[in-house]
Amino acid sequence: MLFREGGHTPLRQEGRLQRAILYLERPLPWHLDGEPAPERDRAELTLEPRAFRMQVTGACPWT
Helix, strand or coil: CCCCCCCCCHHHHCCCCCEEEEEEEEEEEEEECCEEEEEEEEEEEECCCCCCCCCCCCCCCCC
């Protein structure tokens, strides 16, 4: 597991995990700023200091 809500992984607490690529089981649609985006099978994430908090849940209104 690379990330858990709340940032409780040792790597994140130590500030070592700055980039990650998440591979999904199948392509899924994405929504950026509420606008539909093409389906993708991976996400590239970058953690930045003082960035806003993001949470992805099954309750997303665009699923």
